[in-house]
Amino acid sequence: MANLPPPMSNGIGIANLPNQRHKIVAKHGAHFTVMVVGESGLGKTTLVNTLFSTELSPPKNYNRRHHKQLDKLTEVEIIKAELEEKQFKTKLTVIDTPGFGDYVNNRDSWAPIVDFIDDQHEAYMRQEQQPQRKDKIDLRVHACLYFIRPTGHTLKPLDIEIMKRLGTRVNLIPVIAKADTLTQNDLFTFKQRIREVIHVQGIRIYQPPIEPDDEVTAEHARILAEAMPFSIIGSTEDVTTADGRVVKGREYLWGVAEVENENHCDFRKLRSLLIRTHMLDLISTTEELHYENYRQGQMESRKPGESKPRKFENPKFKEEEEQLRRRFTEQVKAEEARFRQWEQHLIQERDRLNKDLELAHSAIKSLEAELDNLQAGYGRGTNRR
Ligand SMILES: Nc1nc2c(ncn2[C@@H]2O[C@H](COP(=O)(O)OP(=O)(O)OP(=O)(O)O)[C@@H](O)[C@H]2O)c(=O)[nH]1
Ligand SMILES: [Mg+2]
Incomplete structure (x- = not known):
């Protein structure tokens, strides 16, 4: 029958544990x-x-x-x-x-x-x-x-x-x-x-x-x-x-x-x-x-x-899900704000273009008037001959 090892002088051998695990x-x-x-x-x-x-x-x-x-x-x-x-x-x-x-x-x-x-x-x-x-x-x-x-x-x-x-x-x-x-x-x-x-x-x-x-x-x-x-x-x-x-x-x-x-x-x-x-x-x-x-x-x-x-019944995941939802809401809000800004920008741009159009329009109008005047003048000139 194998004998137990003799007790160690300085303790009960816990120091040997890592070694034992290794073995x-x-x-x-x-x-x-x-x-x-x-x-x-x-x-x-x-x-x-x-x-x-x-x-x-x-x-x-x-x-x-x-x-x-x-x-x-x-x-x-x-x-x-x-x-x-x-x-x-x-x-x-x-x-x-x-x-x-x-x-x-x-x-x-x-x-x-x-x-x-x-x-x-x-x-x-x-x-x-x-x-x-x-x-x-x-x-x-x-x-x-x-x-x-x-x-x-x-x-x-x-x-x-x-x-x-x-x-x-x-x-x-x-x-x-x-x-x-x-x-x-x-x-x-x-x-x-x-x-x-x-x-x-x-x-x-x-x-x-x-x-x-x-x-x-x-x-x-x-x-x-x-x-x-x-x-x-x-x-x-x-x-x-x-x-x-x-x-x-x-x-x-x-x-x-x-x-x-x-x-x-x-x-x-x-x-x-x-x-x-x-x-x-x-x-x-x-x-x-x-x-x-x-x-x-x-x-x-x-x-x-x-x-x-189940994942979402676990409090850890609940918290995670909550976080995800919050982040999603934030993202939607940010996206909405961005959209509104874009819309605003579009309106401004449309107004600007409309003004341009008006200006172009009146420029055309005055050019046409000038042309009419010129034509009228030309007509008078030919009549004189
Ligand atoms: N310069 C350089 N290229 C490497 C190194 N290790 C791998 N590559 C190159 O990187 C490319 C991708 O290598 P993979 O080992 O397939 O990469 P992977 O991480 O397993 O890629 P996935 O399986 O798609 O996730 C290959 O063209 C490899 O040759 C490295 O230490 N240095
Ligand atoms: Mg790989």
């Missing part, structure tokens, strides 16, 4: 889900492919499939792969979402993404309530990469709105797309501005925990935290640099933008955070913070056995 996960293998979100054409799919074509290759059991959501508003692609590193198995799932449009007032285009995250929590919670709790299907998102357009200005209102909603539901990791389209200086200022907006707007983003007792990981976490939002260059193409190296990158007249060069972008930092250093932390914060928040929120708003409340 449990290592034994069963981690199940890690990443989702990419953002406007259309920012390189989400390219980044996913870049991840799989660099370090993760060749993943085992690599497969892709389309996952049609019930509401059919969003077609999501799910890519699954099994990774193995030093006998540490990971089931990696990447959820690639189609980009939403680049226009304002299109709530519908991104709402399905927020719903998707909630639905995964919901599905997991239901399975937890079943007597058979083994082999649960779990698509809870552990890390959500939010793609920011490399405008060089700042975050757009739409970005702020979506990021706010995502940040309270998942570990949100903002990334600057297509970093090769900005100069190093512009990238630096852009990053700082984004960080300021994130701070001022109270957007919650994932923060790698800084372990005070472990200098190496603390330093690493600090470097990662300072690099947020990570700048990204995506490419699955092999290109040759000026000094003859073959790398994944994008070729330009001025040279090559290299995916894995830390002077060019933060791709390596992002990959390291996801796959190596912070996967466990992302998984456990999802469990302990985001899923717990969802579960508690739901428990408070429904009776036992009752299913998910």
